[in-house]
Amino acid sequence: xxxxxxxxxxxxxxxxxxxxxxxxxxxxxxxxxxxxxxxxxxxxxxxxxxxxxxxxxxxxxxxxxxxxxxxxxxxxxxxxxxxxxxxxxxxxxxxxxxxxxxxxxxxxxxxxxxxxxxxxxxxxxxxxxxxxxxxxxxxxxxxxxxxxxxxxxxxxxxxxxxxxxxxxxxxxxxxxxxxxxxxxxxxxxxxxxxxxxxxxxxxxxxxxxxxxxxxxxxxxxxxxxxxxxxxxxxxxxxxxxxxxxxxxxxxxxxxxxxxxxxxxxxxxxxxxxxxxxxxxxxxxxxxxxxxxxxxxxxxxxxxxxxxxxxxxxxxxxxxxxxxxxxxxxxxxxxxxxxxxxxxxxxxxxxxxxxxxxxxxx
Numbered sequence: 001x002x003x004x005x006x007x008x009x010x011x012x013x014x015x016x017x018x019x020x021x022x023x024x025x026x027x028x029x030x031x032x033x034x035x036x037x038x039x040x041x042x043x044x045x046x047x048x049x050x051x052x053x054x055x056x057x058x059x060x061x062x063x064x065x066x067x068x069x070x071x072x073x074x075x076x077x078x079x080x081x082x083x084x085x086x087x088x089x090x091x092x093x094x095x096x097x098x099x100x101x102x103x104x105x106x107x108x109x110x111x112x113x114x115x116x117x118x119x120x121x122x123x124x125x126x127x128x129x130x131x132x133x134x135x136x137x138x139x140x141x142x143x144x145x146x147x148x149x150x151x152x153x154x155x156x157x158x159x160x161x162x163x164x165x166x167x168x169x170x171x172x173x174x175x176x177x178x179x180x181x182x183x184x185x186x187x188x189x190x191x192x193x194x195x196x197x198x199x200x201x202x203x204x205x206x207x208x209x210x211x212x213x214x215x216x217x218x219x220x221x222x223x224x225x226x227x228x229x230x231x232x233x234x235x236x237x238x239x240x241x242x243x244x245x246x247x248x249x250x251x252x253x254x255x256x257x258x259x260x261x262x263x264x265x266x267x268x269x270x271x272x273x274x275x276x277x278x279x280x281x282x283x284x285x286x287x288x289x290x291x292x293x294x295x296x297x298x299x300x301x302x303x304x305x306x307x308x309x310x311x312x313x314x315x316x317x318x319x320x321x322x323x324x325x326x327x328x329x330x331x332x333x334x335x336x337x338x339x340x341x342x343x344x345x346x347x348x349x350x351x352x353x354x355x356x357x358x359x360x361x
Contacts, residue, residue, distance in 0.1 A: 002031035002038070009041060018048040036066035043075035047082070053210040055079035057196040059092075060189045070100040077109055083212060085192035086117045088219070160207040161199070165246045172217075172243060174233040176209065183226040188233065190219035193248070195235065211247040215239065307334065 005028040012021035022045035029038045039062035046055035059076035062069055073096030080089035090113045097106035161178040174195070181199055189196040193216045199207040213235070221236035237243075311322055317338040325335035328346040335341045 002028040002035065005031070006038060006041065009045075013045075016048075018045050021045045022049065034065055036062040036069050036072060039065065040069060040072045040075055043072070043079065047075065047079055050082075052079045052083050053194050053196065053212050054208075056083070056191060056194055057189070057198065057208065057210045060196060061187070061198070064187065068099055070096045070103065070106075072096075073099070074105060074109075077106075077113070080191060080194075081109070081113060081116070083191070083194060084116075084120075085194060086113055086120060088191045088194075089113050090117065160205065163209060167237075167243055169240050170237055172213075172235040172237065172246070174235065174246065175230055176233070177230045178207070179229045181226060181231070186224075186226055186231065188224050190217065190222040190235070192216050192219070192238075195233065197233065214243040214245050214248050215241055310336070 005024045009021040009024040009028070012018070012024060022042055025038050025042040025045060029035065029042065032038065039058045043055045043058035043062065046052070046058060056076055056079045059072050059079065062072035063076070066072065073092045077089045077093035077096065080086070080092065090110065093106055093110050093113060097103065097110060100106060161176050163174060163176045165172055165174045167173070176197065176199075178199060181201060185200050185202075187196075187198040187200075193213050195209070195211055195213055195217075197207075197209040201207075216238035218236040218238050222234060224231060224233040307322075311319055314322070314336065318336045321335050321338040321341050325333045325341045325346045329348040332348045332350065333346055335346065
């Protein structure tokens with residue numbers, strides 16, 4: 001049954017009916033969810049329909065199911081290049097080329113990818129779209145352009161789980177409120193400007209979150225955690241910019257960088273507040289101990305500090321020996337050997353040239 005659906009999908013590709021091809025391949029995957037070929041083929045249908053993030057997700061699934069399938073890496077590289085994620089595309093194409101040596105498709109796309117990476121590294125001025133003239137362009141052509149732009153924004157299926165995000169200067173935290181899911185049912189992939197999350201719970205419809213992100217991220221520093229009531233995904237920002245939204249919406253909007261004051265030694269005015277000041281007692285204790293340790297003392301004070309340090313760092317038997325010898329000798333003997341002083345009374349000992357006397361009360 002699944003193979004028949006795949007054959008009909010290939011015919012739909014020939015007829016350039018990509019919606020039908022994707023529908024047939026989705027049904028084929030329902031029959032054989034572990035067939036990497038079906039995911040790779042559906043990735044191609046998504047590419048033709050400009051569902052680029054979904055194409056990357058399908059390619060990633062194909063690679064996970066069959067890491068030696070060159071077609072899957074080709075699909076991922078193609079989709080990522082269209083998303084302008086050239087480094088991710090390069091890595092996928094290089095892996096595919098190693099599996100299919102001499103394949104001209106990989107050679108040509110890698111050459112193009114290297115050229116685009118070189119161009120991207122050059123600093124070029126950004127020309128706002130509002131200065132672009134539309135004279136001579138019909139309303140129908142403008143409408144078609146808008147439709148293409150909207151297709152770049154990934155169409156996500158009706159969400160099974162609610163999600164939200166918040167951000168810090170260096171990261172964005174995405175929370176998906178999925179209760180009671182297991183980590184082995186979650187697949188998360190990070191790209192330069194793409195996040196792909198898939199949750200497959202046995203007996204339930206799969207959940208997918210595949211947005212093209214507002215800004216670029218550093219995939220190697222991104223991570224996720226599956227908790228009892230939710231999962232948290234931490235996206236490391238490539239640049240310290242403010243994200244106006246989680247998803248990229250197209251257009252020529254240039255995100256503003258976080259503003260860092262360059263004025264030095266200028267203090268902001270402070271005002272009284274009724275809010276209680278929080279004190280880090282552990283930090284305060286560590287600071288006091290450090291000051292005591294670094295304190296320079298002389299004479300008896302230095303000697304007493306030395307004895308206190310010995311007592312503080314000693315084991316239980318050593319402490320008992322020090323206490324017993326000091327008390328029983330009226331402060332004239334300090335021993336650290338419990339075997340020596342534990343079984344007998346410690347007698348006082350006067351310093352050289354002095355005589356020990358007992359006082360009567």
